Amino acid sequence: MNIANNIxxxxxxxxxxxTGTALAGKTTLSKALAEKHGFIRFDENYNNEPFKIWESxxxxxxxxxxxxxxxxxxxxxxxxxxAHFERPVSEFLAEQSKPNLNDEFxxxxxxxxxxxxxxxKVIADVCMPLELIIEISDYHxxxxxxxxxxxVTTANYGARDDHKGYLEWIMSLNEPEKKIKKQxxxxxxxxxxxxxxxxxxxxxxxxxTEYSTxxxxxxxxxxxxxx
Numbered sequence: 001m002n003i004a005n006n007i008x009x010x011x012x013x014x015x016x017x018x019t020g021t022a023l024a025g026k027t028t029l030s031k032a033l034a035e036k037h038g039f040i041r042f043d044e045n046y047n048n049e050p051f052k053i054w055e056s057x058x059x060x061x062x063x064x065x066x067x068x069x070x071x072x073x074x075x076x077x078x079x080x081x082x083a084h085f086e087r088p089v090s091e092f093l094a095e096q097s098k099p100n101l102n103d104e105f106x107x108x109x110x111x112x113x114x115x116x117x118x119x120x121k122v123i124a125d126v127c128m129p130l131e132l133i134i135e136i137s138d139y140h141x142x143x144x145x146x147x148x149x150x151x152v153t154t155a156n157y158g159a160r161d162d163h164k165g166y167l168e169w170i171m172s173l174n175e176p177e178k179k180i181k182k183q184x185x186x187x188x189x190x191x192x193x194x195x196x197x198x199x200x201x202x203x204x205x206x207x208x209t210e211y212s213t214x215x216x217x218x219x220x221x222x223x224x225x226x227x
Contacts, residue, residue, distance in 0.1 A: 014117035024145035085179040144205040
C-alpha cells in the first residue's frame with residue numbers, strides 16, 4: 001500500500017526536518033533545539049535505537065537491500081574491501097543514487113515520526129533525499145545544514161566517536177593513505193552535490209565554516225522554524 005504524500009505531509013505537521021551534509025552540526029543543533037524547546041529528538045543514525053528496531057523486523061521480501069548488505073558483511077573476510085575502497089568516485093556516487101538500504105529505512109522513519117509527533121513537536125535529524133522531504137513537509141519546517149566542502153574529510157568524519165569504526169576499518173587495509181584520499185574525493189563530491197540540490201530546490205540553508213558558532217546557527221534555525 002502506498003500512502004499519498006499530501007496525507008503524509010498532514011500527518012507530519014509537527015515535525016521539523018534537519019538535514020544536510022556530514023559535519024555540518026545536525027546532531028549538535030538538533031539536541032540544542034530539543035532541549036530548549038521541549039521537542040522530541042529523532043536521530044536516524046544507524047547506531048541508534050530506531051535503526052536497531054527496524055533491523056529486527058527486516059525481511060528479504062520487503063527490505064532486499066538491507067538483507068543483501070547483511071549477507072555481504074557476514075562474508076566480510078571473503079569480500080575484497082581493498083578493491084571496494086579503490087573504486088572510482090563516480091561509482092561511489094552512482095551507488096548512492098540507486099535504490100538502497102536508506103530508502104527502505106526511510107519508510108520506517110516516516111511512520112515513527114508520525115507516531116512520535118501526534119501530541120508534541122519533533123526535531124528530526126535525517127538523511128532523507130531532499131526530493132522526498134519537500135514532498136512530505138513544508139518549506140518553513142525544513143532546514144539544511146551544510147559544511148564547507150574543505151571541512152568534510154575522512155579524518156574529520158572519523159574523529160567523531162560514532163564514526164571511529166569507519167576510519168579504523170580503512171586504516172586496517174592496504175595503503176590506507178591512498179584509500180583515505182579517495183574517500184576525501186567521495187566526501188567532497190557528495191558535499192558539492194548536496195549544495196547543488198539545496199540550490200535547485202531553493203531550500204533554507206546555513207553553511208558552517210570555521211567561524212560558525214552553535215548560538216549563531218541556533219538563532220537562525222529558530223527564526224526559520226518560527227520558534
